[in-house]
Amino acid sequence: MSALMLDQLPEIVLLRIMQFCSAEDLVSLQSTCKRIHDLSGCDVLWKTLCVRDFGIDDIGTTAINSFHTLYTNLLFKYGYMLGLYQSQVGPLGGLLEVRYQKGVIEGVSWEPSSMEDVSAPLKEYLYFSVSGYEAGQPQCFPGLDSHTCTLSIDKDRGIITQLCSKKASHSTDSSGMDFLHLNLDPRKVRQIFLSDTIRKGLEHHPLIIPSPSSIPSSLLNKDHSIPRQIFAPGLFQGSYSSHGLETILFTFKDENEMLGIKVTGDTNVFASKATVKLLLRYPVAPSITEQKSLKDLKNMEPSRTDAPIHDIVEQPFVVPEDCYERSTMTHPSKCMARYHGLGQIAAAWYHGSRFIPIQVVVFNNDLIGVLWLKLASFSLLSRIKQTFTQNVLKNSRGALHEFGYKF
Incomplete structure (x- = not known):
């Protein structure tokens, strides 16, 4: 039995093969013969490429009459953005x-x-x-x-x-x-x-936003769920005094520390700089009396523990009486956990930057608080729940890697 030539294969087989081709390869195939030229213009084929390469399965407009046009006129040049x-x-x-x-x-x-x-x-x-x-x-x-x-x-x-x-x-x-x-x-x-x-x-x-799967396994519950004493990585919106609200990306550095890095910054602490370091091995549980006094909170010495995160018990929460609160949002009266940490401050234009003691309060997976002890102020940070378009280019290192953050 003689071997079949490519253009002798059944149409359904040819189309299946073409689905594995790149757009450049399809254009090259068009010049081989009339049958393959006609098949390579099939819109079902180009829809497959739009979904595979860019995640787009609906043109969403009558102004563009085909997936072929969408791919060649727009996505081929700009879709990777x-x-x-x-x-x-x-x-x-x-x-x-x-x-x-x-x-x-x-x-x-x-x-x-x-x-x-x-x-x-x-x-x-x-x-x-x-x-x-x-x-x-x-x-x-x-x-x-x-x-x-x-x-x-x-x-x-x-x-x-x-x-x-x-x-x-x-x-x-x-x-x-x-x-x-x-x-x-x-x-x-x-x-x-x-x-x-x-x-x-x-x-x-x-x-690149880390997924919950990036949480160190040693911090998870036995059923691999996230303990209520920590929160999943992601984007948060936080209050920063006269600078207004800023966007912070929280991620796990390792099983001992979470990092909050500024996606947007200000003229003191710039974008891409760390703003908060949450020390997971240094929980703290002040009494209500101690919480009311900023002086008492400042005098608390961090103490390390290797006990499991889920052993931390729910506790009451109040803002110190001599502390300025930087958000109009009402915070809960109880928190799931509270940790010692470090927060970065600086003079204008990032001069004299340094980390000062803070306490980070976990209210729930979507809301945390930062008590800036030296600044006598309290900030709330709320998770940005909006769903964003996923990056088409999966292998790019991401903005924060440019500044030495290797997550």
Whole structure:
């Protein structure tokens, strides 16, 4: 029996083989013969590629008439940008999601909608968009003084560079501004830094959020569930005095320590710097009387224990009477656990940075508190529960690895 040539295979077999091809390979196959050329344009095939390569199974618009058009006009060039990023906006950073919506890829900055309410949902601001209708040119800040920009991605590092073609549109004169004494709204400060950054080329670095599976197994319950005395890693929104609300990524460094790292920062402690270190082997359980006095809390010496985390018992909680509370959200009157820790402070422009003693309070999986003993203040941090687009490029190291955090 003679061997079959490729173009002699049944159509269903050919299509199955083609599903394993890259888009570049399919384009090459189109030039081999008319039968394969016709099959390689099958929209069911291109839908498979859209799902496999970018997780998109619904075009979501009538303006794009096929998955083939969606892939070739839009996703092939810009689809690898889909995911979550930390924008490099001076010392302030930023949280950016690149998403697909109805024929358009959008870069959306997620920012606090409140200055004090840590439970308030984030608010979106459009940084860029590119349409797949006619292989459109990327638009910089659509809806304002919309103009073109260029978008490129380094696939090895996952870094997007957004370069504006009309730099004067972002010009904000900050010459002679004294950020320390003008008492500017945090949003105004961000606008100034963004204006300066985007005119030089704004970079967005991939932000990889650890999953609950990254929790050290030695901390889990026997049934592999998460003890109520700790919380799963993820993004939180926390109150930072006059700086407003900031976004913090919590992750486990190891079985002894959790790290809170700033995705967005301020002019004192910059984005990408550690803000909180929670010491899991140093729990503390002050009495109500001790909790009311900041002096008594300061005098508590950390004591290490190797007892299992789940042995920590629920305890009452009050904020010291001589302590400033930085959130409008009401905290619970009981907590699941309380730990000694370290918090980073600094003078303006990250001068004289140092870690000071703090206590970290775990109310539940979605709410924690930070008692800044030396600053006589209490901050609440609430989990950001929003679901973001997952990064298409899985192998990029992530923004925080650039700064030496190896999780």
